[in-house]
Amino acid sequence: MTFLRKLIPILLTLLFYGITAKAQDDDLLSLIDDDSTTVEHVTSAFKSTRVINSHSIESLSSGVLDFRIMHRFGRINTGAYQLYGLDQATIRLGFDYGITDRFTVGFGRGTYYKELDGFLKYKLLWQSTGAKTIPVSLVLVSGMTVNGLKWADETRKNYFSSRLGYYYQILIGRKFSDVFTLQLGPTMVHRNLVATKEEHHDIYALEAGTRIRLSRRIALTADYFYIPPNQLDSRYGDVFSVGFDIETGGHVFQLHFTNATAMNEKTFITENDGKWSKGDIHFGFNISRVFTLSSKKRKMK
């Protein structure tokens, strides 16, 4: 019995050594492989820096210039005489540039109100895994718009500041999987000049945007701006857009249907009189073409 009592721990020890040695031989990499040292940022939550009308949580990489053509045809319910809206066009041309991987600036000009707009966009939190797990991305957007139309009444005293509008947005989004991304964006618009005394200068809205990937190069996208009631004239309302992102090499084509004509936050949030229920739907597209202007920063040391 005493012999057995001594033997058991020895056998157990041998067994233990045998197991660990075997495990190591099967997988050498497991000896050094731990993901705790690297932070991996989640990329391509959206295919583009815009969902459709709204900014997305995606930013441009540093040194990348994005030339964007946003185009909306007229309303489908204008009938055959207007070729279901295709006879009309509203356009915004813009340039966005990535100063760093987190900081993008951009400007553009749209035919609607001959409006010039510029924005700053900063990714404060970047969804990541590994050493630092951050469940969501948080992006701050601040924009400004300048109405370029001639003064409606040239005889009265007009101020340049009356042309200005501002928008501020906090986008919180998460890429839940390779297929599905969702973002929410509380938004505030401020207008220096409003049409009537009853209208508010500050308008609050909530954006929701999503991307559902259908194949490697095609995704379904939608964005919605909910505008809580009693802020705007009753003619104006929510903005809803739905479409597809199609990617080909250096271009991203975004084809969609929307009830908004304008293409910057200030205008489509506060003055959208299109209603899906009435058929005030526009066919539209955004084309994004990126150019790598500075690749120095990307080279490995």
Added chain:
Amino acid sequence: MKKFPLIIAFLLMNVYASVGQERWYTKEAKVSFFCDGSAENIEAYNNKGFMVIDVPTGKIEISVLMKAFTFEKALMQEHFNENYVESDKFPKAIFKGTIKDPENIKWTTDGEYAVEVSGDLTIHGVTNVITTPAKITIKNGVPVGDATFIIALADYNIDIPKIVEDKVSKNVRLVVQTSLNPFVKQP
């Protein structure tokens, strides 16, 4: 006295372990990727490759995080991860192989040793057996490894879209180059 055999057993095992487990490793292997094309050459660099060599058996294992490859153009990097290797689904490329005739390498003597490495290469979720020449250089008692893998993208189910088919090569070169550190078992 009662515990004596146990102590002996422990000592023996440890001695055996230290002799039999000479290993070299790195977490900073340089892995580069080259794909020639008529329009532009595509190259990407990664200096975060993991590699372990087990000297007695000649086993060699390399793993590399796909997302850690840096391309000159951000868009190329995005396409690489999103459309070609699908890094979210298949985050790593892994090679598990053996050095042929490892006894020919004198790990303690400086010199250059041409060897052949063969084993399983897994990229994009597809595993293929591959054999490639490699070089191990011992300098000041420290081994430096060099190997080039030439792989056909089609073997790994990596689709090249029709419109760019003529512009990029169907084969890519994966170059691994690294010096190694002695592996000390963590307590």
